[in-house]
Amino acid sequence: MRFEIITHCGRRSDSACRNGFAYRYNTPTLHTRSLLADFRPSLQADSLTAVPPPQPHRPTPQDAPPAAADYGVYRILDASYNRASEGLRTIEDYARFVRNDPALSRHAKQLRHDLAAAFATLPRQHLLSARDTPGDVGTTIQTASEQIRPSAVAVATAAAARCQQALRSIEEYVKCIYPEVAPRIEAIRYQTYTLEAALQGLSQAAERLAGARLYALIEGGESNEALAQTIRTLATAGVDILQLRDKRLDDRTLYERTRAATAEVAAIDTAQRPLLIVNDRADIAAAAGADGVHVGQEELPLAAVRRIVGPDGIVGVSTHNLSQAQQAQRDGADYIGCGPTFTSRTKSFAEFPGLEFLKQVAKQLSLPAFAIGGIDATNVDQVLATGIPRVAVSAAITAAESPPQAAAELKQILSKWSLFAPRT
Numbered sequence: 001m002r003f004e005i006i007t008h009c010g011r012r013s014d015s016a017c018r019n020g021f022a023y024r025y026n027t028p029t030l031h032t033r034s035l036l037a038d039f040r041p042s043l044q045a046d047s048l049t050a051v052p053p054p055q056p057h058r059p060t061p062q063d064a065p066p067a068a069a070d071y072g073v074y075r076i077l078d079a080s081y082n083r084a085s086e087g088l089r090t091i092e093d094y095a096r097f098v099r100n101d102p103a104l105s106r107h108a109k110q111l112r113h114d115l116a117a118a119f120a121t122l123p124r125q126h127l128l129s130a131r132d133t134p135g136d137v138g139t140t141i142q143t144a145s146e147q148i149r150p151s152a153v154a155v156a157t158a159a160a161a162r163c164q165q166a167l168r169s170i171e172e173y174v175k176c177i178y179p180e181v182a183p184r185i186e187a188i189r190y191q192t193y194t195l196e197a198a199l200q201g202l203s204q205a206a207e208r209l210a211g212a213r214l215y216a217l218i219e220g221g222e223s224n225e226a227l228a229q230t231i232r233t234l235a236t237a238g239v240d241i242l243q244l245r246d247k248r249l250d251d252r253t254l255y256e257r258t259r260a261a262t263a264e265v266a267a268i269d270t271a272q273r274p275l276l277i278v279n280d281r282a283d284i285a286a287a288a289g290a291d292g293v294h295v296g297q298e299e300l301p302l303a304a305v306r307r308i309v310g311p312d313g314i315v316g317v318s319t320h321n322l323s324q325a326q327q328a329q330r331d332g333a334d335y336i337g338c339g340p341t342f343t344s345r346t347k348s349f350a351e352f353p354g355l356e357f358l359k360q361v362a363k364q365l366s367l368p369a370f371a372i373g374g375i376d377a378t379n380v381d382q383v384l385a386t387g388i389p390r391v392a393v394s395a396a397i398t399a400a401e402s403p404p405q406a407a408a409e410l411k412q413i414l415s416k417w418s419l420f421a422p423r424t
């Protein structure tokens with residue numbers, strides 16, 4: 001992604017930009033947030049929008065009672081300020097309580113404070129005295145779309161749009177009385193576009209993970225086309241996450257298989273598109289454009305993996321006891337594998353934490369947890385009874401006479417259970 005610092009907006013008079021920098025991102029991408037993190041050191045410590053610190057409000061001729069002609073402008077500024085602040089708070093709540101994302105939360109909170117600082121330079125008593133909620137003809141105007149909010153991210157996205165509109169209104173009308181405030185509002189408005197891009201981009205992968213029940217581990221197959229065919233049939237059968245796990249392949253072949261798998265998954269209709277995870281290799285996952293990587297207790301630590309796949313990459317961690325599961329959650333894993341549960345045809349183990357471990361995880365952890373190890377349609381009910389509604393399997397599907405049929409049967413059993421069973 002490329003972005004530019006605009007110090008003199010050619011299309012507007014110098015005065016409009018004299019005091020402020022506007023940061024405009026040309027092509028917001030999923031990595032906007034990580035770039036912003038890189039860019040932040042050059043911004044003022046206490047603000048995301050590089051603007052002069054708020055000057056204390058000094059009496060000016062404007063502090064005389066507002067001229068009748070300005071009364072309506074103060075009403076607009078007061079209402080739009082409240083709308084923008086409420087919108088930023090709504091985004092912050094989503095980032096903090098739904099996404100558990102500290103950077104996104106901090107970004108929204110800082111913009112709310114930047115907006116308050118910009119308004120601190122306006123005479124507050126004029127804004128309050130112009131407020132006339134009972135006389136506001138707009139309070140009863142409702143549209144049908146305002147009542148439709150299908151998901152938490154839809155709420156946050158609608159809040160971002162409302163916030164941008166309110167900030168644009170402030171930016172234009174404040175020029176009537178305090179033109180020097182307009183560039184500060186413009187800089188905040190551009191930051192809300194970055195927020196909106198991050199909400200959109202991050203939530204799609206996170207929401208698909210949150211809704212995932214059936215996770216299949218597959219090998220690289222004999223060719224890219226054979227792998228693509230496997231991906232198509234398992235996605236159609238309802239597999240939510242595909243993990244490319246093939247210890248036989250050299251790096252070059254694993255990379256090529258992952259590239260082919262990434263392209264195949266991208267061509268699948270959104271409603272049936274599985275997440276694509278690479279086993280062990282964060283470098284290959286990142287280089288090939290997969291959705292993420294799965295690492296065991298002996299692979300790179302999560303912090304190192306996160307640096308490779310970036311803040312938007314999905315990172316799963318294998319866990320074999322409650323302590324490892326709790327540590328993975330503390331480290332910021334997006335999901336965990338919990339096993340081995342039963343004897344596996346794919347990998348041998350000396351110890352089996354089994355169903356007891358699953359019960360502990362179901363009671364004490366909040367991130368998505370996939371039971372793994374020897375699970376198939378004959379014993380999956382025992383897993384579900386522990387309170388874990390998600391499973392990761394290999395042989396139950398790949399060694400079945402009809403892998404898509406085995407996948408569909410497992411998915412049908414899993415779909416009967418809520419993903420968010422109450423913790424007993």
Ligand SMILES: Cc1ncc(COP(=O)(O)OP(=O)(O)O)c(N)n1
Nearest residue numbers: 279294295296297318337370372392
């Ligand atoms: C979903 C899921 N859970 C656990 C594992 C096991 O990963 P790991 O311990 O790294 O062992 P290998 O798969 O590398 O043999 C997994 N791959 N996926």
Ligand SMILES: Cc1nc(C(=O)O)sc1CCOP(=O)(O)O
Nearest residue numbers: 339340344346373374393394395
């Ligand atoms: C790769 C792997 N890891 C496990 C763990 O417990 O960490 S169990 C396992 C094998 C999963 O294959 P199947 O479904 O055929 O048993």
Ligand SMILES: [Mg+2]
Nearest residue numbers: 280295296299
């Ligand atoms: Mg591994």
